[in-house]
Amino acid sequence: MFATFILIAGSTFDISYVLTIRRGFLDHTYGVPLLALCAFIGWDVRNALGAYHPWIPMLGAVSGLYVVGHAVIFYQLLVYGPREFPGLSRLAFYAMVTAALGFTAFAVPAIDQSLQDTWGIHTAEGTWLAAMTSYPMLLYSRGSTRGLSIPICLLQLLTIIVASIAFLRYLPTDFDVTVSPLLRFICLGMTAANLIYLAVLLHVRKANSRDTRASGITPAAVATGSAPTSGKHLRARPGPDGMNTDEATRSHTPVPRRSRRWPR
Template sequence: MFHVFFVTGGAAWVITYALMIRLGFRQKTYCMPLVALCANISWEFAYSFVTPYPGALRLAIIAWFTLDVVLLYQLLRFGPAEFPHLPRPVFHAMVLLTLAIAFPTVLTVNSFFHDPWGVYSAYAMEILMNGLFLAMLIARPSARGQTVPITVLRVLGTASITLAFTRWTPDFPNAHTHLLTWLYIGTTVLDLVCLGAVAYVTTRATQRLTTSAAGSTA
């Protein structure tokens, strides 16, 4: 059952990434915050090629990594426009520096917790990612780069993987700690907060457009 729930969650994340890519090209922006993307792609590279997950689980992670490469391309292509005060080479250097820091950090955290599955680093990144998605929602004048369907799929994907790890915990030295339990809870709470925030901003934008259209007609 662990494999079933993990692969189900993995499939939801594959669709999430694909929808992000489509939205990013359509809106000419990036859909995953810089630090979150660098951390994600580092984790996925580690568990695809350095210390790979077994069997079908590895295939899911390789799929994530492949799609994240496209998201990274969008970040490098469209990201500088979001920071007009930064020269393009400086922005690109900032991304590369973040990647250079993120990858050894992921490996170090996993080694410190004797965690061959990377659960600690993965859920710490999930909390970070949610915070950065909220910050992006605040920084941008709209929900640009985010949609309710994308957020729903992201939440469901993480929930399925969380269920896999909590219900059928793989055997490793620190598989049962209060810290890991808190990471599961914190991720779930922030997932729901993000979903509520994106739904609120999207609904408000739709209401403003409807009101504006009605006023124009009148």
């Protein structure tokens, strides 16, 4: 039963990553929080180097898909990430990514050694917990659902529930890991954090849809790029200097900073 649940969780995880990568390229962004992505990569590297015992015989092939998925999302982070941090220069952004990779490269093995976990269960599930708690802040910083979607979130929730059942109910006795209170806390925390993330995602999506309808811009107009920059269509009238009045207004109007408030 343990192998069956792990294979199901791995399959839904892979599907969610395919959708995450697709959504990232469509929205020109990345769909996994920065620190959690670096922690996933750190776990993948240790697993590829043979630091963990395989949970099931087929885990090597499934883990290979994880490595490919994380590599593509990390590419999206490097390409699209700087625009998500307008207050940082590109050099500062890449320095932050390097620092996050260095931190997780030491944190993951340190946790494994402290817990004497040669299977990597606590760090794998703990990374998921960090990711789920980081998604609401990702939504807050962007103010929209770019790079994210309801199907991806539901697949992540299904992955967490199935994996939690496998570890808490069907953990093999030959594993040198016990179902400790810490592991129970991580599994329950992942589920609760994912449900909170789903609620926030639904709220932001609903607020964005309401704002789009209020502005009079249809989704088709946005997709084709024919949507006006404001709710009113201005007639171009030449001014005394020969410049159209709407052009003059735009040239002297400061660009507002992106709001960091939650959509209402």
